Amino acid sequence: MSAAAPGRRAPVAGVAVLLVCLAALLLMPLGVDKFYVQLVTKMMIMAVFAMSLDLLIGFTGLVSFGHAAYFGVAGYVLAYAAPQYQAASLWVSLPLAMAVSGLLALVIGLFVLRTSGVYFIMVTLAFAQMLYFVFHDTKLAGGTDGVYIYVRPDAALGEWAGGWKPFDLENFVHLYYVVLVLLVLTWIFLRRVIDSPFGRVIAGIKVNEPRMRSLGYATFRYKLASFVIAGTLAGMAGYFAAAQFGFVNPDMLGWHLSGSAIMMVILGGMGTLGGAALGAFMMMLLELLFQGLTKHWQLLMGGSIVGVALLLPHGLLGTVAAWWGRRVAAKDSERTDG
C-alpha cells in the first residue's frame, strides 16, 4: 500500500502536527460556545468509533459493514442499566457495555470470520441488520421510537473512596475532557496493539493470509481478536454517544452509521489512526455544512462519498503522506546528485 512509506522525516512532522492538534483540543473549551464544545465532543466520540473500525479495515484487512452494531448495542446497555430518572454508575455500566459489545463481536465474529472478501462485507451487514430488527420490531427497548436516558452516568466512586466524584458528566466541559482523554487513550492503545507482535501478524494477514497460515499462525484467532478489540472500542464510543445524546434508537445500529464509519476511515486515510480520527472530524463538518445548505443534504453527502471513492482512495492523510514522501525522495536525489 502506498499509504505506508511516508519517508523518514514524516514521523517527526507527524508528531508535531499531532501535538498541535492535541493542544488545540485541550484549549478549545476555554474559548468557544457550549454548542461547539458539544459538537467537538461528538466528533471525538465518532473519532474513537472510526479508529476502532480502522483497526479492522486498515490494519487487518477486514471490511466490516456492520460496525454500528457494537456501537449501538453499548448504547442500549446504558439505557437498560440506567434506572429511569436516575443515573447508572459509570464504573459499572461502562465496563458492562464494553463487555457486551465485545462479547457480541466474539459471537458474530465466530460466524462472519468463516467468510472472507465480499461474503464478509455482506454477512457483517446482514448480522448488524438482524440486530437492528431485534430492536426495531420488538418492544425490548422502545421499538422504533427508542428510549431516553434522562440522567447521564454518575462518576461517583464507591464507599471506599467516600463517594468521591472525580468529574460530573452532566457538565459539558467535564464530558468534553473525559472524551478527550478516552480519545488519546484509545489512540495510544491502538498504536501499542499495532506495533506489538500481534499487530505485525494482523498486518501480515492483511497482505497475504495464506502465507501467514503456512508460516504457522492461527490466522482465524488473530482476526477474531482484532474483531473483538474493535467491537469493544466501538462499544465504548457508543456508550458515550448514548450518554451525550441522552437517547438511543435503532438507527444507532443501522447500516447508515456503518456506511458513514467506512467513509470516515477512507476519507481520512485508512491504515493511519490519525487519518481515521481526521476523517471522523471532516465527515461531521461536511454533514453540518451540507445540512446548513439544503434540506436535501444527503444528495451532497452521497456525491462527496462517490467523489472520495473515485478520487481520494488513500484519503486526505494518505495523499499528504504520499506527497511528502515524493518531496523527501526528490530532496534526497538532489543531495546525492549535487
Place this chain on the structure above:
Amino acid sequence: MIFPDAFLPYLEPAVDFPTFLIQLLNGVQYGLLLFLIASGLTLIFGIMGIINLAHGSFYMLGAYLAFSLTEGLGSLWLALPAGIVLSVLFGLALEWLVIQRLYARDHLYQVLLTYGLILVFEELRSILWGDDVHGVKVPELLAASISLTDNLNYPVYRLAMSGVCLVLALGLWWVLRRTKLGMIIRAGSVNRDMVQSLGIDITLIYRIVFAAGLALAAFAGMLAAPTSSVFPGMGNQVLIICFVVVVIGGIGSVQGAMIGAILIGLVDTFGKVLTLEVAGFQLLPQLSGVTVYLMMAVILLWRPEGLFGSRGR
C-alpha cells in the same frame, strides 16, 4: 424425559389447508420476486466482480417508474415496456459514468461508492417524487381473485406475477447456458483478459450485464408496485434480504440465487404466520424478521461459501 408443556413449541392449530396453500403461494411468489432482484446482484458480482449496494435502489426506481408511467400512460401494460427501456438506458449510462471506474478497484471502494449512490438515489427520489406513499392500481384484466373456500381468496395478479418471474428465470437460464452471448458472459467471468484477447469487446459485455441486472431489479419493482405500496426506503429493505439470498445461494451462482430466494420467501412468510410459544412467551412473529438471518447463520456454519458457491473467492 418430561418437559412442562409450556416449554414445547406450540403451533397454532389454525393452519388448515387453504390457509397453508395461500401462505405457500405467497412464500413462493415473494421468493420468485426476490430471485429477480438477487439474480441481478449475483450476476453483477459473479461476472464483473462488483459488489453493488445500490441494487436495492434500482428496485425502488422500478416501482416509482411504474407509478409515474402508469399515471402518465394510463395503464400498467404500457408502463412496463416503457419502464424496462428507461431502466436499461439508465443502466448503460450509470455503468459508463461511474461503475466502469470500479472494475480494477478493491471491494472496499466499490462498497463505499455504491453506498454513496444509495444516498444520491434516495435523495433524488425525494426531490422528484416527494416522500409520500403511493399506490399503483392492479390492471383490470388481472384484478380478479380465485376463491379457495367461502371466505379465502387468492388474487390472480399474484399468480400472474409468479408466472412472469418463472418465465424470466427460465429465460435467464437459457441465455446464460444456451446462447453465444451467455457463453461469452460466462467466459468473461472466468478470465476477462483471455476473452478480450480473443477479440471480444468485454467492456460492452460488462455494460450489457450491468444494464440487464439493473433492469431485472427495476422490473421486479414494477411488478411489485401494485401489490405493495410505493414508498421511500423500499429498496434498502429488499437489498439486505437479497444479500442474505446471495450469501445463502453462493455469490455468483444463479441457481443458488433461485434456491436461496425460494427458501427465504418461504421462511419469511411462514415465520410471520406460525406462532411459536416457548415458556409462555411468544417468540415469533415479533421476531419473524430475525428467522431469515438465523437461517443464514446456520448455513454459514455448514457451508461458508453458500449452497452453490465455489471455495476460494
